Amino acid sequence: MHTEKDDIIPSRPEPIELGASEPGLVVVSKKSDKPDLAARLLAGDQLLVSDRFSTGMAILAELKRQVFKGQKKENFIAYREKRSEFYHASNRLLVPIKKGKIALKKAPEIGWLEKLYPDLDEFLLSFPQVQGLNSSWQWYLKGIKYPGLKEKIHPYYGTYFPTRFDHLYLFDKWLKNYTGLKRSAIDIGTGCGVLAFQMLNRGFENVTASDLNPNSIISAKEHAGKNKLSHRITVIQSDLFEKVDYKADLVVFNPPWLPALKDTEGLDSAIYFEAGLFERFFDHAANYIHDNGRLVILFSNLAESEGVTDLHPVKDELEQNRRYKKVNFQKKKVKGSSKKTKRRDHRKKEFVELWELIPV
Ligand SMILES: C[S@@+](CC[C@H](N)C(=O)[O-])C[C@H]1O[C@@H](n2cnc3c(N)ncnc32)[C@H](O)[C@@H]1O
Structure with missing residues (x-):
């Protein structure tokens, strides 16, 4: 099989091992006074739910009421502060x-607990962590049918997977019309592997899929294995091209679309790009493309349409450095943006973009 050693350790929500929790941990149940408990969470106490899953849900609902009372979403800064307050307080519940299960009555079954914590018999997680695991488990069980792929993808916990498909339609259509060689391709920042599998499906013989996130590697390998594609895909954990050692006919990158701002909380490297990411990418990409090969970057004007920044890392590269030449550009209006633009008519419409470049 064409893959790295199978010893990749997935990242997981940090468990609180018993004994390591705060000495003042308060045990709560259905009968406890919810407004008082919500106030205690806000004051910094840690609470442990002891009877039913629904007790935790009720405490969170009360906490939400206390934190957000009367706060309108439109007041962006005040709302963000409230969200942060809720985030910290709810994580104290x-x-x-x-043994791989939530030890409360009527709790959901979450397969990730067994898969991600085989080393721990008993521990604690916060309620929001459990909710995140539960939602991820539902996506994993159900899978997602993507444009251009016959088989559903079942994204592993913690892996980026698209829930809007505009850029996937754009890329698949581009692939359909692509007439160049299809011996090999490289997918940088593969996430759940969707672009890599689209390329295999459109006739590329071999694809290397890379991502920094270990969970993405597990996810893409799992899909390849289930669908008998492991001999055509090499999945590697790598910072951009760091561990790639050959040239390909096509390099594709669907990068994060938003610049990381200094105060971005819980920064997610699938969504936000840190300063220098694009410079590093463009410094190296040309070395991994065969003569007559192509570089395709999927991007969006999301940062611009959300009023975050007018900077555009692909346009900047083309204008400032003259290392790459644009041979094709396509864009597609994002579905559902008309509703959005009604509410925010001062903002521009959202598009996804496909930039086809060649090194010069
Ligand atoms: C927007 S997601 C795209 C995922 C997938 N290709 C798709 O189109 O759905 C960006 C991906 O880039 C990965 N990423 C971010 N920085 C990276 C880096 N320096 N090297 C490799 N991958 C990176 C993230 O982990 C994430 O999976």
Whole structure:
């Protein structure tokens, strides 16, 4: 099989091991006074739910009421502060986990607990962490049918997977019309592997898919294995091209679309790009493309349409450095943006973009 050693350790929500929790941990149940408990979470106490899953849900609902009372979403800065307050307080509400299951009555079954914590018998997680695991488990069980792929993708926990498909339609159409050689391709920042599998499906013989995130590597390998594609895909954990050692006919990159601002909380490297990412990418990409090969970058004017910045890393590269030449550019209006633009008519419409470049 064409893959790295199978010893990749997935990232997981940090468990609180018993004994390591705050000495002042307060045990709560259905009968406890919810407004008082919500106030205690806000004051910094850690609470452990001891009876039913629904007790935790009720405490969170009360906390939400206390934090957001009367706060309008339109007041962006005040709302963001409230969200941060809710985030910190809700993470002090803890859930007991025993032998791969939530140790509360009427709790959801979450397969990730067994898969991600085989080393721990008993520990605690926060309620929001458990909710995140539960939602991810539902996506994993159900899978997602993507444009251009016959088989659904079942994204592994913590892996980026698109929930809007505009850029996937754009790329698949581009692939359909692509007439160049199809011996090999490289997908940088593969996430759940969707672009890599689209390329295999459109006749590329071999694809290397890379991502920094270990969970993405597991996800893409799992899909390849289930669909008998492992001999045509090499999945590697790598910072951009760091571990790639050959040239390909096509390099594709669907990068994060938003610049990381200094105060971005819980920064997600699938969504936000740190300063220098594009400079590093363009410094190296040309070395990994065969003569007559292509570089395709999928991007969006999201940062601009959301009023975050007018800077555009692909346009900047083309204008400032003259290392690449644009041979084709396509864009597609994002579905559903008309509703959005009604509410925010001062903002521009959202488009996804496909930039086809060649090194010069
Ligand atoms: C917007 S997602 C795209 C995922 C997938 N290609 C798709 O189109 O759905 C960006 C991906 O780039 C990865 N990424 C971010 N910085 C990276 C880096 N320096 N090297 C490799 N991958 C990176 C993220 O982990 C994430 O999976």
